[in-house]
Amino acid sequence: MASTMCLKNIAVLALSLAVCVQATLGGITCENLDHDACAFAVSSSGKRCVLEKHVRRSGEEAYTCRTSEIEADKLKDWIESETCIKSCGLDRKSYGISSDSLLESSFTQKLCSPQCYGSCPNIVDLYFNLAAGEGVFLPTLCAAQGANARREMSEIRSSGYVAPGPINAKLTAPGPINSVNLATDYPPVEVAPAQAPF
Template identity: 50%
Template sequence: MDSSMKLSIILFFACSLFIQGTLAAVICEKLPANLCSFAVESTGKRCVLENFNNEEENLGYTCKSSEVVVEKLAGHIESDQCVSACGVDRDFVGISSDAFLTPEFTGSLCSPACYQNCPNIVDLYFELAAGEGVFLPALCEKHKSNPHRAMLELMSSSGGAAVGSADSVVEAPGPAPSPY
């Protein structure tokens, strides 16, 4: 067998493994706990990490699918690089908008490494912010110019107020489109 034939066989084998891997379905209930958070199963449902007490009364974690559907990211498991760049933790049970109150988190989320490269995490927090009446792109712009003022405006906003232009707090016009 000549070297070109060997190379063809190796290439065929490698491609077949790649295709098999890409066709595998992502199912939340089958994901290990350390990959659950920031994953979206193939049906488009977000995965959530839940805790429970096992038979020995030790705390354990399991991955479940939620009712939140994100079709454009179906089958996506966020990379460790994105988890790190965005300042999030896969071990958190439940995700809260309280994270926006820390300038460090908002700075990580709004950083180019996160905001431009990690659509799943950005989409999740975009929706979370919108639920609080905050338009994430405006918060990120405000954070770039004056992080402490952005946090003060965010904390002082009540109900539907959102961080808007550089010097004002404005009402959010309703659910904003996702940046992705």
Template identity: 55%
Template sequence: MGYSMKMSFALFFAFCMFLQGTLGEVICETLPTNLCSFAIASSGKRCVLENYKNDQGKLEYTCKTSEVVVERISGYIESDQCVNACGVDRSFVGISSDAFLAPQFTARLCSPACYQNCPNIVDLYFNLAAGEGVYLPALCEKQKANPRRAMLGLLSSGAAPGPVAVDSADFVADAPAPSFF
């Protein structure tokens, strides 16, 4: 058997193992770190990327199961297409609502390519926004109409400290979460 045939067989085998893991049971602790963020275990809990120092003091990463349960979806690994469309990064440790303070992030999250096609990521950030008192669909509408005003409204909602005073009634998370699934 030639080198190219062996390489083809090895790639096929690796792909089959990956596909089996994707379609079969997803266990956060067994995921490679480059697939951890935005994955959901078969148990329905979100996977999170964590860092730690190894015995030599070098920073390493591991995938862990969080206590956050996702309704109506389990055993899911987010696609690279959605990661790119939504402007998120699988290499970030932890996920924060601070991302909303970057107008580019909010624009990408609210873009049709993300908002209409990537319910897992949108659900995650919907919940983060709600935790800050912001209703994501209203923020996205403001983003489309006037990105600068959307940022001012977000800042005044309490999502981040700042001296800006704008009526934030449109941003308060008092409505139910959208049904994506």
């Protein structure tokens, strides 16, 4: 029990030291962050940091922190606190971020809790944008906890729907596509020559 507390204290101290060193050196650069501080951090340029996992030829796992192309809204030089990571139901060793987590009711409950939604603007901004990309308004999803939450989440699930293209009378759908002879089935279209402007 005492060794667990000691390890937690060392981890908090290391994270605090990393923040102080970054502030002293002039800002956060994702590539300079340790993998324990990378996920949910924002660089001094306002780009989000992402943790990547690589497997070496020896089979050993290696972790690197990289700058993503995703911009944080009005945030720079930010390393997310452990309190927010826990309150929002996240994991420091997340590899990439997906809107799929919004489909999990237990995650959505933590994200929408006052401890997360009201206190962790970096995480809320990230998931607000992920939800918006799926056509869902995060405050509406949070307000719909319960019966309406399933409907809001089904909107996320159905966001991958692609509308069918135009159907040609020569082709039948659904079913197998019939072979088409371009020379006989589609006569060439004559195009009028372009006229010069007066």
